[in-house]
Amino acid sequence: MSLERKFANGVAWMSAGSWIEQAINFAVFALLARLLGVEAFGILAMAAAFVLLLEFLVRESVSEILLTNDALSTERLNSVFWLMVVFGFGLAGLLLVASGPIADFYKEEQVAPLIIALSPTVPMIALTAVPVALLRREMQFRALALRAVAGVIAGGVVGIGMALSGFGVWSLAGQRVTQVAVNVVMAWAAVSWRPGLHISSTHVREVLHFGHRMVGLRAAELVAVQMPSVIIGASLGPTQAGLYSIAWRVIEIASFLVTTPLRMVTLPAIGNVMRQGAAAPKLLQDIMRMTGLVVFPAFAGLAVLAEPALTVLFGPKWVPAAPVLSIMCLFGVYLCIDKVQQTYCLAAGRVGVLATLAWCEVALGIVLIYFAIPFGLTASAIAFVAAFLLMWPLRFRNLASIAGVHTASLISPHVAPLILAAIMASGVYVVSRQMADVSGIVVLLAGTVFGLVLFAGLAFLCLRDRLELLRSFVRPQTEAPENSA
Template identity: 70%
Template sequence: MSTRKKFASGVAWMSAGGWIEQAINFVIFAILARLLGVETFGFLAMAAAFVLISEFIVRESVSEILLTKDALSARRLNSVFWLLTVFSIALFGLLYAASGAIARFYGEARIARLIVALSVTVPMIALTAVPVALLRREMHFRVLALRAVAGVIAGGIVGIGMAVSGFGVWSLVGQRVIQVGVNIIMAWAAVSWRPGFDLSFRHIREVLYFGHRMIGLRAAELAAIQVPSVIIGAALGPTQAGLFSIAWRVVEIASFLVTTPLRMVAQPAFGTVTREGGHAAGLLMDIMRITGLIVFPAFAGLAVLAEPALIVLFGQKWAPAAPVLSIMTVFGMYLCIEKVQQTYCLAAGKVGVLALLAWCEVGLGAALIYAAVPYGLTAVSSAFLGAFLILWPLRFRNLGTIAALDAGTLARLHISPLLMASLMAGGVHLLTGQLDGQPNTMKLMLGTLTGLTIFTGLAVLGLRDRLGLLRSFTRSSAATPGGLP
């Protein structure tokens, strides 16, 4: 089976699994939002800001070396597994030791207990890193899709049950722990490899050399996302933190649906092409064209329909988050495009510049957010977005260097779909302005249909090459054995 067909089939499975997972997760999230309220989610966001950093750098750091162009060996697999195990236990201990100080920083004693309870997921996630990397490398995405769906269902059942029983914020903790536990069981059941103690200093050095750069990159990425929650929670309180949290959660889910299938499949596909002696830049350009075709209209539509969407999904009490959500949709566009581009750099083993740029975003973002605090939550959200947009040209330049492509050419790929999405958003805004006083459900449905109609018409006129490219990948997926029917 060709790499292109494997890529198309993998994207199909990950898309189907991701959409089903997030649809279920979104329903669960909406139920929990109605049961628990704004302040509860604010407390969770304040505690999870530190735990999520640890989870993320364990999940997608050292094990990424298994997805590069290099060949695998038992010693390399063992080295990755045991280094991650030791690292995750150390992170758990650090979180436990720091929980009291973090609670005092917030001025909320219960934060310490939440951090300790949530941090057990860090070593749990470390246990799945190697089997998941093996499944991705071999492009067995059907297993990964089913695993994700099973985890979110199990966690959702427990979370809702605990919320109804009056456990409050602890229902969100229970939901997360059960979800990760199910993921562990299904990942190990799908691979035949088991860890051993056959190690070598050479492989450990190689893994550490790559791994510490990946850890730096992942830590910076998640720190950049969590900086607003920390500053907002400390300076503006749990209610404002909750409003920002729900806006970010909507954007996170939307970006997950678009980015994760492409990102999860593209990285091993790039590595496979390189190992076979090919040049993956052509595949990179095709994936970028498809990404822009989907990302820009999706988030532009969400930006102008933010208020009715929040009210319909979560209730009237979440309406004040609408301005923040509209701003964060632009970050969603950036995030989807940048994550797909990043996979090319990682498949090539080029991590250093990515990590440096990510930490620059953290520093610049913290400074801009801190300066914007006196002006309120909307200003803080704008400052957060600005830090990423200011440094974005440097990311294009780095990608162009690695792929031997012109950075300007890469950037210009996104101009046409961005302009068309902006025109679409303008049309939807004019429509919703005529619907004042109408039910929010009507505004959301008519706005969505109008947006789809406008952008489809514009794409047929100006983006036929991308529509044809999307159809070709779709046909490859349907024709591939093991792909979706």
């Protein structure tokens, strides 16, 4: 099977799995939001800010070395696995020790037991890091998609059942632990490899050299996206933290739907191209040209329709989060584009500068949010997004240096879809203003359909080459059979 066909199949499976997973997850989330209310989500956001940070450190950090352009060996696999086990259980122990001080910091007693209840997910995810990396390297995305869907269904059943039984915020903890447990079982069932004790000091050193940079990068990324919840929760209280949490959750789901299929497939695809000595920068640029067709119109439309979207999905009590959601859509654009571009640096094993830039974003974000907090939630969201947009040009420059191309060649493909998305958003805004007295669901549906039709028409007129590129990946041409002698 050609790389294009593998890439298309991988994106198809990951898209189906991710979209079904998020559709179920979003439905469960919306129902739980109605059942539990703002304060419960605010308290969970306080506890989950630290648990999710450590989960992400073990999910996509040390094990990413298995997706680079290096060859695999039994010693390397065993080295990665046992280092992940030690890392995962060590982080879980850190959570247990820190749960009390974290609760004191928030002045919320429920935070400590919630952190303790959620802490097992960290070593559980560490145990699946190698099987998941192997499935990604071999581009076996069907198994990953089925695993994700099964986990979110099981977690949803447990979470809703607990909420209806009166467990309150503990329903959210039960949902998460169940989801991860199912993911663990299905990941190991999908691979034949099993860990052994045969490791080498050379591989351990290589893994540690790569791993500490990846951990630094992932830690910075998670601190960056969780720090607003921490600062807002400590400064403005659980209600404001809940409003921010709901806006971030929408952005997280939207970016997950767009980015995850591409990111999960792009990294092993670029790694394969590099191992074959082919032109990996061209593949990256083609993928980014296609990404812009989805990212810019999706978040531009969401920014304009933030209020009816929140009303329909979560109810009128969440409408105060609409300005924050509109602002956070800019971060959604950044997140989607940067995550896909980042895969090239990871495949090349060049992580150090990425980690440095990520920590600079954290420092800048903390400073800007600190000065914005006295002006309220919306000002804090603006400060958060500004930190990333100010640092973004440096990320483009770093990628250009690694890929050996001009920075302008990475930025210019985004100009046209950005302009078309702005035109589309203006049209959607005009249409939605004309429907001010209509119910939220009608405004949401009408605005979405109008935006899709308008952007599709603009893309057909102005970006036909990208539509053809997309078609070539979705339906790659098969090679003509050789003539028999």
